[in-house]
Amino acid sequence: MLVLLLTAVPVGWCGFQDFTEALTFAGCVTGVALMSAALIMVLGVAAVVDCWVRGASSNFGMIALISTGVALLTNVLLALQIWNDGELVVFKVLTIVLSVGSLFAVLLVWRRLDAIPTPKRVAVALIVSTAVAVTNFSYQYLFQPYRREATPLVQLNVGKAVLSADRKAFSVPVDIKLVNHSDLAFYVLGAEFHAMGEDVTVSRTDVSKSKWREEAEKWAMYREKHPLTRREVYQPGKLVEAQPWMPAGNWVEANDESLTRAVVQLPSDTNFDKLTFYASLSLARKDRLVLQKFGESGYSWRGKVLPQWVKDEKKENDTIVQTAGMRENNAIDNLTRKKRNVTTFWIFGPHGVDVSLAIAPVGEEDRPLSSQTIREVGSRYGLLDVLAGPVEETLEEVKAGR
Known part of the structure; x- marks a missing residue:
């Protein structure tokens, strides 16, 4: 009994x-x-x-x-x-x-x-x-x-530039379209858009083999990708715009589409050779967890403690941290597993913005995760990173569109 x-x-x-x-x-x-x-x-x-x-x-x-x-x-x-x-x-x-x-x-x-x-x-x-x-x-x-996974699609479309009334600046509209043709819904954990201004120097002669190898190793570390040509010498780009394009905590419905417009404003005397646009979207499957509301943001420059894996060797990067509670998708797991938080890290560096996320037990956010654990967490909660870009426009093309 x-x-x-x-x-x-x-x-x-x-x-x-x-x-x-x-x-x-x-x-x-x-x-x-x-x-x-x-x-x-x-x-x-x-x-x-x-x-x-x-x-x-x-x-x-x-x-x-x-x-x-x-x-x-x-x-x-x-x-x-x-x-x-x-x-x-x-x-x-x-x-x-x-x-x-x-x-x-x-x-x-x-x-x-x-x-x-x-x-x-x-x-x-x-x-x-x-x-x-x-x-x-x-x-x-x-x-x-x-079961079979599904991945939404993010598309970037650069519009015509518009000159300001005082002719001292111009604005470039960029349409960001999200397409979800699957029968699954997703939570938005982070959605970032950024634009880079880049200079490209054309050499009259081929660069040396050692220089070419050095460039290949350097660019492999960044999301910015450039053709490894013998004549074009790419300089590190400059971040000219960065912003979220969907609020964290919102969700993407199944078989749905949405359109967001971001506007990049630049001085008229901007002299970059080209502008490059990027967008990313960090998602979690809505049938795998219940996401609660994100709390107030924390800032690394105001003393917010960061995990060691976020700090790594680039301590000069500024980071914005957002945290939300979550629970499992069934009562048994919710009772027998540790309570967890979803944390997103917006990392601002010289090569743009990266959004990294972590799902870890409360109080264990600083514990380093192995590659296997990261894969298991991603598979369990259906974590996805959808990338769009680079979409490149020469500055002459952008200004000519006015």
């Missing part, structure tokens, strides 16, 4: 949470299955009491046997899932203890039964319920997390 109660209460609570708040249809089905199992176990408590007090009868004895069998199946499946995904040791130990206790309960009830009425029907019922539970478990926790 104690095993049934200890199993029924948390299983029923998790089932209700999944049924009312699940992010997927499979999660709702899991919630219904868990609540049904909890109801059977509650009925089994009364049957077990009757079985032990008044002796085994055909009706109450069978109810007790079925309920303890359901408890055993439920605890075994929960143990498999929690040992695979859970992080809190207390729940791992508890599921093992309950599984062993359920097994003993099944054996004890079985031994007290004089005979099993309609054994074929009982066997069919147990086989069908087991098959349904295993199928739902496999779909929810094994197949669905690894």
